[in-house]
Amino acid sequence: xxxxxxxxxxxxxxxxxxxxxxxxxxxxxxxxxxxxxxxxxxxxxxxxxxxxxxxxxxxxxxxxxxxxxxxxxxxxxxxxxxxxxxxxxxxxxxxxxxxx
Amino acid sequence: xxxxxxxxxxxxxxxxxxxxxxxxxxxxxxxxxxxxxxxxxxxxxxxxxxxxxxxxxxxxxxxxxxxxxxxxxxxxxxxxxxxxxxxxxxxxxxxxxxxxxxxxxxxxxxxxxxxxxxxxxxxxxxxxxxxxxxxxxxxxxxxxxxxxxxxxxxxxxxxxxxxxxxxxxxxxxxxxxxxxxxxxxxxxxxxxxxxxxxxxxxxxxxxxxxxxxxxxxxxxxxxxxxxxxxxxxxxxxxxxxxxxxxxxxxxxxxxxxxxxxxxxxxxxxxxxxxxxxxxxxxxxxxxxxxxxxxxxxxxxxxxxxxxxxxxxxxxxxxxxxxxxxxxxxxxxxxxxxxxxxxxxxxxxxxxxxxxxxxxxxxxxxxxxxxxxxxxxxxxxxxxxxxxxxxxxxxxxxxxxxxxxxxxxxxxxxxxxxxxxxxxxxxxxxxxxxxxxxxxxxxxxxxxxxxxxxxxxxxxxxxxxxxxxxxxxxxxxxxxxxxxxxxxxxxxxxxxxxxxxxxxxxxxxxxxxxxxxxxxxxxxxxxxxxxxxxxxxxxxxxxxxxxxxxxxxxxxxxxxxxxxxxxxxxxxxxxxxxxxxxxxxxxxxxxxxxxxxxxxxxxxxxxxxxxxxxxxxxxxxxxxxxxxxxxxxxxxxxxxxxx
Numbered sequence: 001x002x003x004x005x006x007x008x009x010x011x012x013x014x015x016x017x018x019x020x021x022x023x024x025x026x027x028x029x030x031x032x033x034x035x036x037x038x039x040x041x042x043x044x045x046x047x048x049x050x051x052x053x054x055x056x057x058x059x060x061x062x063x064x065x066x067x068x069x070x071x072x073x074x075x076x077x078x079x080x081x082x083x084x085x086x087x088x089x090x091x092x093x094x095x096x097x098x099x100x
Numbered sequence: 101x102x103x104x105x106x107x108x109x110x111x112x113x114x115x116x117x118x119x120x121x122x123x124x125x126x127x128x129x130x131x132x133x134x135x136x137x138x139x140x141x142x143x144x145x146x147x148x149x150x151x152x153x154x155x156x157x158x159x160x161x162x163x164x165x166x167x168x169x170x171x172x173x174x175x176x177x178x179x180x181x182x183x184x185x186x187x188x189x190x191x192x193x194x195x196x197x198x199x200x201x202x203x204x205x206x207x208x209x210x211x212x213x214x215x216x217x218x219x220x221x222x223x224x225x226x227x228x229x230x231x232x233x234x235x236x237x238x239x240x241x242x243x244x245x246x247x248x249x250x251x252x253x254x255x256x257x258x259x260x261x262x263x264x265x266x267x268x269x270x271x272x273x274x275x276x277x278x279x280x281x282x283x284x285x286x287x288x289x290x291x292x293x294x295x296x297x298x299x300x301x302x303x304x305x306x307x308x309x310x311x312x313x314x315x316x317x318x319x320x321x322x323x324x325x326x327x328x329x330x331x332x333x334x335x336x337x338x339x340x341x342x343x344x345x346x347x348x349x350x351x352x353x354x355x356x357x358x359x360x361x362x363x364x365x366x367x368x369x370x371x372x373x374x375x376x377x378x379x380x381x382x383x384x385x386x387x388x389x390x391x392x393x394x395x396x397x398x399x400x401x402x403x404x405x406x407x408x409x410x411x412x413x414x415x416x417x418x419x420x421x422x423x424x425x426x427x428x429x430x431x432x433x434x435x436x437x438x439x440x441x442x443x444x445x446x447x448x449x450x451x452x453x454x455x456x457x458x459x460x461x462x463x464x465x466x467x468x469x470x471x472x473x474x475x476x477x478x479x480x481x482x483x484x485x486x487x488x489x490x491x492x493x494x495x496x497x498x499x500x501x502x503x504x505x506x507x508x509x510x511x512x513x514x515x516x517x518x519x520x521x522x523x524x525x526x527x528x529x530x531x532x533x534x535x536x537x538x539x540x541x542x543x544x545x546x547x548x549x550x551x552x553x554x555x556x557x558x559x560x561x562x563x564x565x566x567x568x569x570x571x572x573x574x575x576x577x578x579x580x581x582x583x584x585x586x587x588x589x590x591x592x593x594x595x596x597x598x599x600x601x602x603x604x605x606x607x608x609x610x611x612x613x614x615x616x617x618x619x620x621x622x623x624x625x626x627x628x629x630x631x632x633x634x635x636x637x638x639x640x641x642x643x644x645x646x647x648x649x650x651x652x653x654x655x656x657x658x659x660x661x662x663x664x665x666x667x668x669x670x671x672x673x674x675x676x677x678x679x680x681x682x683x684x685x686x687x688x689x690x691x692x693x694x695x696x697x698x699x700x701x702x703x704x705x706x707x708x709x710x711x712x713x714x715x716x717x718x719x720x721x722x723x724x725x726x727x728x729x730x731x732x733x734x735x736x737x738x739x740x741x742x
Contacts, residue, residue: 023722
């Protein structure tokens with residue numbers, strides 16, 4: 001059996017990759033994928049704990065996270081598509097209308 | 101309100117107010133005819149409601165003739181409790197009837213006079229607003245609500261004097277009226293504060309009930325309070341030394357001069373003194389002041405009226421002078437006579453102004469008496485009614501002015517103030533003289549019209565003539581309610597008795613004079629009036645050169661009178677220039693340096709702070725996310741350490 005610490009380490013690595021992706025990438029789609037990566041890192045931690053503690057609670061949480069993530073993807077993609085239509089770019093540096 | 105005897109008094113001021121609101125909302129769609137109807141019918145209805153209320157009041161036994169109608173409690177702060185509440189007693193009944201009655205006639209007249217004015221709707225808006233304020237003033241049952249009306253009429257006066265605001269002189273005159281009145285209002289407010297501090301209430305009935313117990317007769321407090329109130333009356337009623345705004349107020353349309361600056365608003369000061377007679381009777385010094393200011397103004401203004409050439413200015417000085425008579429009456433304790441003269445004056449002076457307006461209308465806006473003359477056959481109705489009014493104001497029996505002026509003069513004589521009486525008599529001669537000078541210059545003799553005016557000359561339309569006729573009728577019969585030498589006072593005095601008899605604490609009782617003396621006084625005032633009239637006819641009609649000779653012989657006096665004793669110049673040189681200079685320096689130093697400096701300083705501080713804080717707002721989402729992450733990491737480390 002895979003020890004809990006391995007799963008948690010993988011989860012942490014995935015999460016940090018996601019954070020770095022959000023911080024350094026400029027393409028909105030890639031930032032979006034990085035966010036998904038962070039969510040799934042959390043899901044992995046949930047599932048690992050769930051198995052380790054012999055409790056289904058963690059798995060239920062994962063379903064919720066997946067459902068919310070799906071909704072978020074729909075909305076987020078819609079925003080990105082619209083932004084692309086308006087500004088013809090998906091690079092977040094160029095979307096700076098709110099800058100004073 | 102629950103009292104079925106309270107005949108919805110609030111309706112009387114509310115009707116003109118409703119007309120104002122309707123005019124504001126839908127006046128644009130009504131057209132001139134609709135606006136005229138709306139404005140007139142509101143005031144006409146108010147008159148009918150007032151009449152019904154007064155008839156009900158008259159049906160009550162004499163002691164109970166005080167009806168109040170509380171609409172709601174305006175404010176209750178500590179000891180101060182003020183209601184929006186209307187009072188109908190014999191005094192406010194007279195005022196309400198005069199205001200709505202004469203006001204209605206002038207509204208009707210205005211529909212004809214203003215028919216061709218571009219701002220027809222605005223005119224009636226202001227006029228109705230004025231009626232609302234004036235009715236609030238006369239029907240309020242406490243000082244504060246009266247003050248609301250007091251300021252309201254001041255505002256409307258300002259708006260209507262400056263009605264033709266594109267004319268600089270009209271705009272100036274409006275400002276002058278407003279600012280001079282401010283001085284008086286300042287006195288009114290201070291007087292009100294003193295009365296509340298010592299008397300504990302601003303409601304008439306309560307205050308007047310406690311006044312004799314709180315204030316000793318002739319004490320400094322009551323003398324100061326009443327003198328301050330009288331300062332308010334001086335400003336509003338254009339007495340010495342604050343009369344200068346009224347002649348300039350003639351820049352307004354003539355119906356406004358008739359309504360506001362002759363019949364109603366300017367009499368508010370007299371009404372206020374009469375209303376607070378209980379307080380004034382506790383302060384003999386104040387009463388003396390009132391009498392002397394009134395008498396001095398009566399003579400002073402009449403003398404200026406002798407030499408003016410503008411038909412409306414003659415009437416304006418005449419108004420100032422007649423208001424002086426009313427104060428004179430109040431000052432010698434004859435409040436009934438003062439109110440009586442207020443009423444008759446409202447009739448004949450409104451008529452004089454409306455007649456003058458009819459002349460001005462007929463002559464295409466010519467106001468200079470030197471360019472009139474011989475109008476009698478061309479304007480028969482205007483001439484006839486004007487003649488009635490002129491006779492009435494000169495004091496020829498049995499017209500209205502005779503009874504009231506004679507009562508004032510005999511009261512002054514009876515009270516022992518012989519000097520005041522002599523001044524009044526001198527004023528009466530001058531009144532008769534300048535009024536007939538005006539009449540002769542306008543209607544008799546040879547026409548001196550300009551060619552253009554001659555060409556357009558026409559009698560006024562019926563909407564203007566009918567009010568003239570009604571007012572002429574009132575000027576004839578209006579005095580008959582108060583003939584002299586009646587056992588127990590004449591009917592007008594008996595009507596007002598419940599108001600004025602109640603507070604005779606420490607007052608000089610009405611000195612009775614013998615019948616022979618009274619006849620003598622009457623004969624004297626008639627002779628005096630006839631002398632003034634005869635002199636005017638001699639100088640201006642029989643011998644036109646006599647006027648020129650007289651003017652040349654008394655050149656210095658004539659110049660002094662023509663220039664109104666240079667009082668305006670004096671005020672300009674002292675008060676106006678001083679205040680103006682002070683305001684300039686305050687503006688330069690205090691406003692621009694201190695006030696603006698403080699405001700801009702605060703602004704600069706925030707500007708500097710935001711310049712620093714702005715550096716964090718890069719506008720790049722990545723930067724925000726970085727700070728966000730760093731924050732989370734910092735928090736995480738913080739919690740993991742424990």
